[in-house]
Amino acid sequence: xxxxxxxxxxxxxxxxxxxxxxxxxxxxxxxxxxxxxxxxxxxxxxxxxxxxxxxxxxxxxxxxxxxxxxxxxxxxxxxxxxxxxxxxxxxxxxxxxxxxxxxxxxxxxxxxxxxxxxxxxxxxxxxxxxxxxxxxxxxxxxxxxxxxxxxxxxxxxxxxxxxxxxxxxxxxxxxxxxxxxxxxxxxxxxxxxxxxxxxxxxxxxxxxxxxxxxxxxxxxxxxxxxxxxxxxxxxxxxxxxxxxxxxxxxxxxxxxxxxxxxxxxxxxxxxxxxxxxxxxxxxxxxxxxxxxxxxxxxxxxxxxxxxxxxxxxxxxxxxxxxxxxxxxxxxxxxxxxxxxxxxxxxxxxxxxxxxxxxxxxxxxxxxxxxxxxxxxxxxxxxxxxxxxxxxxxxxxxxxxxxxxxxxxxxxxxxxxxxxxxxxxxxxxx
Numbered sequence: 001x002x003x004x005x006x007x008x009x010x011x012x013x014x015x016x017x018x019x020x021x022x023x024x025x026x027x028x029x030x031x032x033x034x035x036x037x038x039x040x041x042x043x044x045x046x047x048x049x050x051x052x053x054x055x056x057x058x059x060x061x062x063x064x065x066x067x068x069x070x071x072x073x074x075x076x077x078x079x080x081x082x083x084x085x086x087x088x089x090x091x092x093x094x095x096x097x098x099x100x101x102x103x104x105x106x107x108x109x110x111x112x113x114x115x116x117x118x119x120x121x122x123x124x125x126x127x128x129x130x131x132x133x134x135x136x137x138x139x140x141x142x143x144x145x146x147x148x149x150x151x152x153x154x155x156x157x158x159x160x161x162x163x164x165x166x167x168x169x170x171x172x173x174x175x176x177x178x179x180x181x182x183x184x185x186x187x188x189x190x191x192x193x194x195x196x197x198x199x200x201x202x203x204x205x206x207x208x209x210x211x212x213x214x215x216x217x218x219x220x221x222x223x224x225x226x227x228x229x230x231x232x233x234x235x236x237x238x239x240x241x242x243x244x245x246x247x248x249x250x251x252x253x254x255x256x257x258x259x260x261x262x263x264x265x266x267x268x269x270x271x272x273x274x275x276x277x278x279x280x281x282x283x284x285x286x287x288x289x290x291x292x293x294x295x296x297x298x299x300x301x302x303x304x305x306x307x308x309x310x311x312x313x314x315x316x317x318x319x320x321x322x323x324x325x326x327x328x329x330x331x332x333x334x335x336x337x338x339x340x341x342x343x344x345x346x347x348x349x350x351x352x353x354x355x356x357x358x359x360x361x362x363x364x365x366x367x368x369x370x371x372x373x374x375x376x377x378x379x380x381x382x383x384x385x386x387x388x389x390x391x392x393x394x395x396x397x398x399x400x401x402x403x404x405x406x407x408x409x410x411x412x413x414x415x416x417x418x419x420x421x422x423x424x425x426x427x428x429x
Contacts (some may be wrong), residue, residue, distance in 0.1 A: 008068060012260055018347055030090045041351045047145035048072075054090050054117035056285060057083040057111045069103065074094050077116075080123035083355070085116070090204070095236040103387050107248060108308070111365070112285025114204060116295070122365060124290040127365040130224065132304045134335035136342055138414045145262045145414070146343050146407040153261065154206060154254045154315055154399035154406060157184075158313070158392055163249035167207075167232040169281035169288075171239035174231055181230060181278050185212045191283065196381060202280060202291050209288045210278035214270060217420050222272040224417045226259060226409055227299040228252025228309040229282030233386055241388070247375070247395040248385035251283050251402050252309035258402075259409035265315075270328055270417035274306065283309075289359035297366040305332050306370040307412050310362035311385070312405040313395045315378030318405050320346035324353055329369035331335025335416075336408070337370050343411040346404050351378040355396065375401060 060064075076084035088096060101107030113119040115274055139411075160180070162165065167177040182197050189195040192256075194215040201209040210230065216222065217391055230253050232245025244250075256276050282289035296303060323333050323341055340348050351374060355361070363370040375381060384394045392398075 003403045023333070026168050026184075027262065027401055048111045053087050053115050053127060055113040056086050056088050056093075056096065057113065057119050057122045057356075058086065058109075059083055059305075062109070062355060065103065078120060078123060082125055083123050085119045085123070088112075088230050092275065094238060095128070096232060097233060097285075098236040098386065103107075104354055105381065106354055107171040107381075107385070108283050108285050109354065109356055110285055111290060111356050111361075112287050114288075126365055126367040128369075130302070131329070131331065131369045133333060134305070134338075136415055137336055138419060139342070141266065141268075141419055142343055142411050142414050143265055145410050148256060148262055148265070149403050149406045149410070150398045151403050154258050154402045155392075157254035157257045158250050158399055162244040162246050162391060166234065166239070166240045166241060166243035167230055167245060167315070168241075168243060169205050169207040169231045169284060170208070172279070176211055177230060178208045178278065178280065181253060181257070182210045182328050185210065185260050185276065187262045188257065188264045191213065193267075193269060194290050196265075200292065202288060205287070205372055207280040207288075209280045209292060211292075212269070212276040214263070214274040214276075214417075216224040216273040216417065217269050219380040219418070221274050222304045223296075224272050225272045225277060225303055225306040225363070226256055226272075226274070226309070226413060227277040227279055227306065227359055228256050228290065229280070231281055231283050231284040231288075232390070234388055235386055243386075243388065244391050245385075246390050246392050247311050247313050247382045248390055249310050251311060251313035251375075251395070251399075254310045254399065255312050255402055255405045255409050258406040259413060264408050264412060266416075268414065270414075271420060272417040274413050274417045282325060286356055286359055286362050288364070289362035293362040294366065294367045294369075303363065303368045305335075305412075305416050306360060306368055307336070307362040307409070308358055308370065308372040309405055310372065311375045311381060312373075312402045313399060314382035315376050315396060315401045316380035316382065317349070319349040319377075319400070322351040322374040322377055323348065323373045324360070324374060325350050326352040326354065327357075327364050329364070330369045332369040332371040336373060336412070338375075339408055339415060341410040344404050344407045347375065351376075373405060
């Protein structure tokens with residue numbers, strides 16, 4: 001490529017710093033990037049070997065800060081008031097993720113696109129798709145279920161997922177983690193009529209996403225999505241580094257798994273179709289959820305509401321639960337607030353996390369109503385994430401904080417999907 005000072009050159013650097021340097025902040029990344037810029041300048045006019053590349057979009061409001069810190073992105077390919085497009089080597093997405101996390105605290109803080117056309121689509125504000133009325137009328141089913149949320153079972157899932165060396169999107173252990181989750185959800189959903197679990201493969205990386213489908217009855221074409229990403233990352237260290245990812249985001253998958261367990265024990269027959277999704281490759285540009293959400297839009301699927309669980313186990317603020325107010329749907333967020341007050345009974349507040357900070361943004365990007373409930377105020381979240389220190393001891397030592405989010409997951413699924421009138425709640429197991 002001839003644009004030697006562009007992001008594709010800067011982010012193709014081989015960074016030789018260790019994991020300890022990652023904990024010191026953005027300085028190692030900046031020093032390496034600046035050195036790369038000087039090297040690129042000395043090679044100006046020469047051809048570099050072709051390398052696989054893709055396009056990323058960064059939030060327009062973030063770019064001045066990146067420039068002020070001295071990170072040499074180079075000129076944008078295209079831009080709008082919403083975002084700007086840069087070209088990046090595909091195998092260097094982890095380095096960009098590390099810088100964005102250290103600068104803005106986000107996971108990942110950018111979208112990765114396989115084509116320039118996809119990137120261009122993100123320059124425009126999404127067009128909202130038709131939604132439904134969000135009502136609460138399932139308390140006879142929801143209240144007994146939320147009373148059964150088990151902190152012990154949540155913790156068991158955290159321990160099991162942390163036992164993988166990492167769940168990196170291009171690592172064999174990342175693939176095995178997906179398969180383990182699929183196996184768990186298959187077993188736990190066995191009591192749900194017609195339920196099925198599949199590994200959703202992606203064309204450009206190894207790790208599959210996991211999708212559990214609980215078919216609806218008379219409103220089966222309307223889909224309720226509960227999601228969270230299953231991958232983990234340790235800075236820019238790649239697919240061999242230790243990344244237990246307990247809080248980010250084994251905690252979200254634990255919440256989804258506990259929700260599946262309780263729905264399975266209830267034998268729920270929903271009117272709307274429920275899909276529970278564990279997304280691959282979130283940490284490197286929301287790639288798994290973006291792939292799925294864009295496919296749903298192209299197929300004309302009607303998704304009536306999406307909830308994202310990303311980091312639920314670290315209590316960093318006086319309030320127990322925080323709703324995101326940016327890149328989310330206001331009506332669906334108001335519905336989540338109602339659910340918390342009716343079925344969880346904890347203090348709640350609001351926060352923001354910025355452009356492309358988690359998988360809800362992939363659905364928002366396609367115009368679907370999406371919301372995210374978070375563990376703390378964004379400024380006081382768990383800062384051990386993206387390192388080998390993201391373990392249970394540093395996320396509270398237990399799974400008590402995640403209990404609140406599991407209750408919300410159950411309430412969201414039942415109240416939005418609604419139940420067939422014939423459902424009689426069993427005694428449980």
